[in-house]
Amino acid sequence: MESGLETACRICGLDVGEVRFDDHGLALFVICGCCGTESGVGDDTVVQARRLRARWLDAGSVWFEPKGRPADWELREQLRNVPPSWR
Ligand SMILES: [Zn+2]
Known part of the structure; x- marks a missing residue:
């Protein structure tokens, strides 16, 4: 692996x-x-990440900072950015 830097949210x-x-x-x-989700808080194992994701999706996948939400936001598309090892 060249770089382990993660910029995509695991959740x-x-x-x-x-x-x-x-x-x-x-x-x-x-x-x-x-x-x-704060990186490093509850997203350090896949099990935790999946649990957090399920909880967020169940709650209606609401934006934490609504003004950051693009007008053409697509949940499914964004979920594809979740690093494969965190799905
Ligand atoms: Zn996130």
Whole structure:
């Protein structure tokens, strides 16, 4: 692997280029504007990530920061950005 940098949210897939986990896999505690998950808080195992994702989806996949939501936002498309090992 060239770089382990993660910019996509492990929960919802939002990727605004902000580094959430560095190349050592260390969390930078970035709060996701979409699902509101803070990197490194409850998303450090796949089981936890899936649980958080399910909870967020069940609650209607509401944006944490509504003004960050693009007019043409597509949930399904964004979920494809979730790194494969976190799906
Ligand atoms: Zn997110």
